[in-house]
Amino acid sequence: MFKNIWDSHSALSEESDIYSLTFVRWNRHEEFSPWNCILLTLHETTAHLKIEDIEAVNKYLIKNSFLSLLLFFFYRVIVNHFVKKFVINMPYLVVILLNLLNM
Numbered sequence: 001m002f003k004n005i006w007d008s009h010s011a012l013s014e015e016s017d018i019y020s021l022t023f024v025r026w027n028r029h030e031e032f033s034p035w036n037c038i039l040l041t042l043h044e045t046t047a048h049l050k051i052e053d054i055e056a057v058n059k060y061l062i063k064n065s066f067l068s069l070l071l072f073f074f075y076r077v078i079v080n081h082f083v084k085k086f087v088i089n090m091p092y093l094v095v096i097l098l099n100l101l102n103m
Helices: 042-048 054-087 091-101
Strands: 021-025 037-041
Touching: 021 042, 037 042
Parallel strands: none
Antiparallel strands: 021 037
16 A cells, blocks of 8 residues: 555655655554555644544535636636637737747
């Protein structure tokens, strides 16, 4: 599990010193199991064990991951729209931009 699942490094900092890593329960109120553990450094483990409500952390991470993905999607749509609407339809703008880049 140490090597195959966690690739021999901390899930947070990617620290790979075998002597500073430890498995800790993700949810400390549940039994230790392969699906309820995370590989962290001793310092990260101390901070992790101070978390009282892991479910709130899970919801926060999922929500922020979703929001980041949504923002990235909208950013890509806006950039693609801009390129299709203005740059492709205005060839002279492309020439001007290329000339500015080549300066």
